[in-house]
Amino acid sequence: MRTPVPCLGLDAGGTNLRTGIFDAHGELLWHSRRQADFSGICRREQPDVALHQVLDILESVIRDACVRFPQVTAAGIGFPGFIDPATGILISSPNLPGLSQVDLPTLLQARVPLSVFLGNDAQAAAYGEYCRQPTASGALLYVGLGTGVGGGLVLEGKPYGGVHGMALELGHLIVAPGGRACGCGNQGCLEQYASATGLVRNYQALAQRVATAQEIAGLAAAGEEPAREALRQSAEALAQALAHVMKVLDVADVVVGGGLSSAWPLLQPFFDPALDSALIPVLRGKIHVRASTAQDEAGMLGAARLAAARTGACRRASSATPAQTGQP
Numbered sequence: 001m002r003t004p005v006p007c008l009g010l011d012a013g014g015t016n017l018r019t020g021i022f023d024a025h026g027e028l029l030w031h032s033r034r035q036a037d038f039s040g041i042c043r044r045e046q047p048d049v050a051l052h053q054v055l056d057i058l059e060s061v062i063r064d065a066c067v068r069f070p071q072v073t074a075a076g077i078g079f080p081g082f083i084d085p086a087t088g089i090l091i092s093s094p095n096l097p098g099l100s101q102v103d104l105p106t107l108l109q110a111r112v113p114l115s116v117f118l119g120n121d122a123q124a125a126a127y128g129e130y131c132r133q134p135t136a137s138g139a140l141l142y143v144g145l146g147t148g149v150g151g152g153l154v155l156e157g158k159p160y161g162g163v164h165g166m167a168l169e170l171g172h173l174i175v176a177p178g179g180r181a182c183g184c185g186n187q188g189c190l191e192q193y194a195s196a197t198g199l200v201r202n203y204q205a206l207a208q209r210v211a212t213a214q215e216i217a218g219l220a221a222a223g224e225e226p227a228r229e230a231l232r233q234s235a236e237a238l239a240q241a242l243a244h245v246m247k248v249l250d251v252a253d254v255v256v257g258g259g260l261s262s263a264w265p266l267l268q269p270f271f272d273p274a275l276d277s278a279l280i281p282v283l284r285g286k287i288h289v290r291a292s293t294a295q296d297e298a299g300m301l302g303a304a305r306l307a308a309a310r311t312g313a314c315r316r317a318s319s320a321t322p323a324q325t326g327q328p
């Protein structure tokens with residue numbers, strides 16, 4: 001009988017890189033987290049230098065995992081950006097300027113002894129959330145509030161990334177026409193208001209001083225009015241965008257993840273009424289939005305499962321349909 005092979009998943013955020021090894025049942029066997037300021041690297045360095053630094057970091061964590069689990073044969077990487085679903089080529093990444101049309105999987109495979117699969121980070125997180133807690137409908141919308149705003153969708157128990165890999169780019173829904181400039185080239189995109197970075201900008205405009213997203217959440221919890229107002233602006237921008245998404249998708253279950261989701265108890269009182277007022281009236285009260293409970297693991301698990309499904313690694317997990325692989 002074949003011994004199930006563990007799956008390796010990487011979750012590359014704007015500033016952190018998480019690496020996890022999962023068994024065939026989705027249980028986390030080992031994980032690591034390191035600072036990896038991909039966004040800063042790409043803003044500071046020339047594109048070719050930045051690419052080599054990004055590759056060096058990814059290679060180092062994959063090699064480390066391979067030493068610990070030499071039986072691993074594939075790595076899945078959830079990466080921020082627009083990724084061609086057929087080739088895994090990184091088309092571009094609004095928060096990682098200079099990395100465009102890069103075949104990261106092939107470049108990495110030349111450096112490490114396993115197959116590499118690249119997928120969108122929020123798409124991976126959506127699938128990871130679904131694997132951890134499947135929904136009765138088989139559908140789940142994921143919203144990641146981090147450096148940017150990412151989106152991912154699971155339909156009928158399977159991840160859906162779109163024909164060109166551009167589906168659910170929620171962060172680039174325009175909520176303020178003519179508003180703040182976005183890395184994607186447009187203005188007034190959701191992520192300029194509802195991401196951690198957007199929250200910082202909201203607060204800076206209101207309070208005329210700079211604070212981190214975490215500090216703003218702390219100030220809001222203490223009742224500081226500009227901080228509460230900054231969170232209200234983020235929550236209402238998110239609600240406005242999600243109400244539009246629901247008019248297209250009609251999904252009942254939404255999970256909010258990413259670093260800023262730790263402030264969900266502060267955002268939700270502003271978000272809920274704003275969503276209800278913007279939804280088609282018959283949908284009011286029928287959308288269940290919750291903060292992630294799988295938080296740090298979802299992106300890694302989803303990436304690992306996507307790689308397993310694509311490469312045939314982690315055999316026991318991928319032999320079932322994605323809907324069947326979910327863990328309660």
Ligand SMILES: [Zn+2]
Pocket residue numbers: 171172182183184185186187189
């Ligand atoms: Zn944008």
